[in-house]
Amino acid sequence: MKLVIANKCYSSWSLRPWILMRQAGIPFEEVLVPFGPTFDDPAWKAEVGRYTPAGKVPTLVDGDVAVWESIAIMDYLAERFPDRAIWPTDRTARAMARSLAAEMHAGFGALRNACPMNLGKKYAYRDRGEAVNRDVARVVSAWRQARERFGQGGPFLFGEFSAADAMYAPVVTRLDTYSFPVDAATRAYMDAVLTTPAFRAWREAALAEHWIVDADEVAEEALENYRQAA
Structure with missing residues (x-):
């Protein structure tokens, strides 16, 4: 493969x-x-x-x-x-996991455009507008619902790491990179994703890359548009 x-x-x-x-x-x-x-x-x-x-x-x-x-x-x-177990084995949990993954694939455009993934930077929090705040609130709510219903078996959305967590991993990095204030339960979930062996390996390789994009807001928004079109 x-x-x-x-x-x-x-x-x-x-x-x-x-x-x-x-x-x-x-x-x-x-x-x-x-x-x-x-x-x-x-x-x-x-x-x-x-x-x-x-x-x-x-x-x-x-x-x-x-x-x-x-x-x-x-x-x-x-x-x-x-x-x-790419998806949760329980049918009800799997239905929710697929729904959340599809919601991520199709939505949260305001957050994605205003806060592109950039593992080489860390920004202080600032208000990025009502649309971004709505996206963040929905993300946090979705994570909370999944964790409360199906997260008893581990630190991830459905207990064990699944495709749903993979779909939201870049969102985790955005909330972390742009320093969005979150509650303790959300922060615990984010930390669980950020400390997986897989993500740590990805971040280490990302920080070693020599391809650098100017990190001002205009360049970052252009980069996100570039990624979406690519």
């Missing part, structure tokens, strides 16, 4: 299947294609296009099978490795 990703410091979508596969102990070869210097860099598009017709990362390549989009990759892994 090959997992095609982009810069670890910035590529939130790449992190999702990567951390899941590492936490689940699924062996794979990492293929890292650094973002190009422009919004639609043809060299980057051409390189990624070798692995996926969508021209996006992440993409999982398993023999003659190519799977792109994070949730599709996770579902493929669940079928390929049924013993790894």
